[in-house]
Amino acid sequence: MSNSSLLRVEDLHVTYHTPTGPVQAVKGVSFDLGREKLGIVGESGSGKSQTGRAILGLTAPGGEVRAKRLEFDGTDLLNADTRTMRRIRGGGISMIMQDPKYSLNPVMTVGKQIEEAFLVHSKDSKREARRRTLEMLRAVKIREPERVYKAYPHEVSGGMGQRIMIAMMMIPEPSIIIADEPTSALDVTVQLQVLAVLDDMISERGMGLIFISHDLNLIASFCDRILIMYGGQVMEECRAADLAQASHPYTRGLLDCLPRLDGTREELAVLRRDPAWLEARGESV
């Protein structure tokens, strides 16, 4: 495997078979991920979260995942056995979910949860796990790691909860992190502080990040490269710095309908959806 590419996704399809017929949540998404911050942006129902979940084999029961290629570090994720997938989840690719209130275990202390994430992927002693956990809590800029170690999730704030999630996902030292709206439940200043922690760790460790969000401004300022998704397909790919010059009418529409701090108070542009956007690409696989 080349050192530039950690993850290869080629022609990914996710289909749910429902009583009213198949629903295609993802239709032919392709991208490579290197040691970079890749943003996937889209509105609700665009398939951005389904793409992230399919990579980790977390598609809900009833969903069918097909792809020409879905490869991490030389391993074919589509045909990997359960054992291999358990090793990769957390150890190779891990995922930060949206709301720490729901994704941390409410009846287990913060320290024990992070230790568990470490011990699943390592043969080290419990003593070592504790040491590493405290070190990790310090790394995500938690001021009193000893106190937070013993705390339960309901005793910490939302911003701290999300730092704890980051610590837990980082401790098995994965090479890719998938973050699905990791800061959408947080206040704007806390959100940026949490992202700064994530940003620093990713660049220090040379990891790849897939950052899934509905927030175009945030993605444009945080990521290196952006995929814009709509209706299960990638409408456009561009460098984050070039988003303002994006050419696809959907991307332009999304940009134009945002109210701006420095804007006028005239009517906002309204997005006109064109069915042709979804027909442009042929069906395959």
Add this chain to the structure above:
Amino acid sequence: MIDIRDLDVVFGHGKQAFHAVRQVSLAVEAGQSFGLVGESGSGKTTVLRALAGLLDRVATVSGVMTVADETLQEQRSKSFRRRVQMVFQDPYGSLHPRHTVDTIMSEPARVHRLDRIEERVVSALEEVGLDASFRFRYPHQISGGQRQRVSVARALITDPDIVLLDEPTSALDVSVQAEVLNLLMRLKREHGLTYVLVSHNLAVVAHMCETLSVMQNGEIVETMSVQQLREHSSTMPYTQQLLTASLGYDRAAIDAFEEFGQ
């Protein structure tokens, strides 16, 4: 139109007491849109709920509130209830799941013993861009944006002067948000409405309002015109930090962030 003097809201008693709003004063002129901005827990929604009279049984509210020369009593008058309407944040939680749009919308009209209810429902729906066929649908059969339109239409039924908007678009996709914001602006022009808009989104407030107050820890930190906000001429460090943060991710700026309050 609206005048609030020295508003205090305390939840709970004794040791458990939580002082959610402290000494808040603000004035909104008729036909104006006034924004209340702040992070979660700053008390912005509590001010709105205190004004609407939704806190009297759950909190101790003190201060003087006047709406159109009527000094508000704990038990709000019927005319206040008609003249002041509210649109809530979550269109999934604020419409009765087992009532049709028609039932939802005609209830305020029945409460206020208005005539021609059916006619009013149809015309309010039309005003928000929904045709009459929506009357017989249930909330789960329509999209989030359509639900928020129904909430707005419900608020219009009693022909109010003042509409209180509590994060009206934060649960919506940006393309739907633009449609709802345009709708609110048009209705304000056509009906001469006065808005109080609560939002954590500075850009939305800058788009909708003329004046805004920034709240933090239950207090108003600063009141200014939107023009001042746009020119970044705010004098308070808290407001400036909020502005910087709302412009997007900037690694260098984040290290300079301060902790405020407590």
